Amino acid sequence: DGGITQSPKYLFRKEGQNVTLSCEQNLNHDAMYWYRQDPGQGLRLIYYSQIVNDFQKGDIAEGYSVSREKKESFPLTVTSAQKNPTAFYLCASSSRTGMNTGELFFGEGSRLTVL
Amino acid sequence: ILNVEQSPQSLHVQEGDSTNFTCSFPSSNFYALHWYRWETAKSPEALFVMTLNGDEKKKGRISATLNTKEGYSYLYIKGSQPEDSATYLCALNQAGTALIFGKGTTLSVSS
Numbered sequence: 001d002g003g004i005t006q007s008p009k010y011l012f013r014k015e016g017q018n019v020t021l022s023c024e025q026n027l028n029h030d031a032m033y034w035y036r037q038d039p040g041q042g043l044r045l046i047y048y049s050q051i052v053n054d055f056q057k058g059d060i061a062e063g064y065s066v067s068r069e070k071k072e073s074f075p076l077t078v079t080s081a082q083k084n085p086t087a088f089y090l091c092a093s094s095s096r097t098g099m100n101t102g103e104l105f106f107g108e109g110s111r112l113t114v115l
Numbered sequence: 116i117l118n119v120e121q122s123p124q125s126l127h128v129q130e131g132d133s134t135n136f137t138c139s140f141p142s143s144n145f146y147a148l149h150w151y152r153w154e155t156a157k158s159p160e161a162l163f164v165m166t167l168n169g170d171e172k173k174k175g176r177i178s179a180t181l182n183t184k185e186g187y188s189y190l191y192i193k194g195s196q197p198e199d200s201a202t203y204l205c206a207l208n209q210a211g212t213a214l215i216f217g218k219g220t221t222l223s224v225s226s
Contacts, residue, residue, distance in 0.1 A: 004158075033213060033214075040218070041218060042119070042216040042217050042219060043204070043206075044216075045213055045214070045215070048213045056213075090158075102164070103161040103164050104149070104151070104159075104161065104206075104214065106158040106159045106160075107158060108157070108158050
């Protein structure tokens, strides 16, 4: 089935450790996105990529890094510089890029808890 | 950072009630307005992508309208059912930017 797979679903880490969240899609979409959700907040954009080997910062990129070496994959690293990393992370993809963001297709999310 | 506002934050209705929610957004550089439904333990799923002022879209008992000049969209659910219980997100696509989401409206429908 076509879709977006995020892993792991749940992740516990100690403070100061880097963590990488995986996001893979087999929808042949050009654009991929990472959002973060905190209680009482909307989805906030961390990073997005419209094409392989290119990505842009979203509203809350500090303390995060990404790569886009393959069209199918857009991993997110939560670094030790991220001051408040405990959150729910959603990956999404879209077939359109540029001015018109097409409908987003989402993964099921990864919940990161930093102890 | 521009603001996309949704109201109410949450509401609880009885099965069979009709209900509606509001999404407000800045009207400058408008390109598209998205609505998503997010059920517990599932991924958000797109309901509508609306681009034209005055647009009205319908999917079963759910419909949405769009006013780009005044910067608002309404989502209507006719005859709510328990399976409609979810968080409904709206998101703004301004020209050349990624989607900006509102905080959502959480609907609970009891039978």
